[in-house]
Amino acid sequence: MQPITTKLVTQTIVERPAESYKGNYGRVLLIGGNQNFGGAIIMAATAATYSGAGLVTVATDPQNFASLHARLPEAMVMDYHQTDYLLELLAGMDVIVIGPGLGTDTFAEQLLGTVLNAACAPQRLVIDGSALTLLAAHPRPLPDLPIVVTPHQMEWQRLSGLKISDQTPTANHKAQQALGVIAVVKAHHTTIYTNEKIWFNPGGTPAMATGGMGDTLAGMVGGFAGQFTNFTAAILSAVYLHSAIADDLAATRYVVLPHQISALIPKYMHDFSVADPDEA
């Protein structure tokens, strides 16, 4: 197992070229947020936006439009029931994040199927939350494009068939290879499985044990994947910074809330982008 290092993160988060515009930093579509879990997609979209995604669109239940606009006017919205419009928008996206607060009803399952059928390379896909539970309950072939799944231990149990007590790095790696996509298995010390390697995240604190913390990570991964060419490095850097921010906040706080992490992402990205990678 290899730790994610500060050096890897500083090498990934490079300074932005002056001659650039929002179209260079990722068109990210986030899909989720049913009538009960609107907060999840708002937190994911907030994290993607604060991670520097150039353009963020949220496909969600219309009931969430007003609160999303109030919290995050940078994001565009669309009604995820409008399948034709969704497919039209999806075709122009660089990154798709599906699952935070999606729910597991029949509509959600059909929507996941539609999105998996439509997504294609070079798009990048982040599958989180309810979408993982749906995928476990209704297994289907995944499209041939860069994909990352971000399960917590129970979602990983559903997806891999490994009981939480059996989720050792070796067993997890075997399950990841069978799945054929990058897996971020979230826990106290999150481990990340690629075809080549097992990585572990040195950070993380129980102060992060709050609803929405994983939704925030999914949004960060989406935001980073839209900006940094190396997909694995983008994922590892998002995982690392998510918990590094939380660890720093937890030095003086009993709990850390997801929106507090998002608020600090631009500062941490700045600091890592100007750090000398050789000294990190």
Ligand SMILES: NC(=O)C1=CN([C@@H]2O[C@H](COP(=O)(O)OP(=O)(O)OC[C@H]3O[C@@H](n4cnc5c(N)ncnc54)[C@H](O)[C@@H]3O)[C@@H](O)[C@H]2O)[C@@H](O)CC1
């Ligand atoms: N404000 C919101 O709208 C929120 C919406 N959420 C969404 O709610 C949906 C369901 O996700 P949940 O994860 O809550 O529910 P799940 O039913 O998928 O997972 C929770 C179950 O797994 C068990 N479990 C075992 N180990 C665990 C671990 N390490 N971490 C978490 N659970 C573990 C829990 O005891 C519980 O029975 C997702 O779409 C998620 O994105 C949650 O993120 C919470 C906040």
Ligand SMILES: Nc1ncnc2c1ncn2[C@@H]1O[C@H](COP(=O)(O)OP(=O)(O)O)[C@@H](O)[C@H]1O
């Ligand atoms: N005790 C802990 N130590 C370190 N990290 C934690 C701890 N508890 C939760 N986390 C982190 O918080 C996030 C929780 O994700 P998840 O369960 O999907 O949350 P949600 O779906 O509510 O947004 C993960 O990134 C996980 O690593």
Ligand SMILES: [Mg+2]
């Ligand atoms: Mg989650």
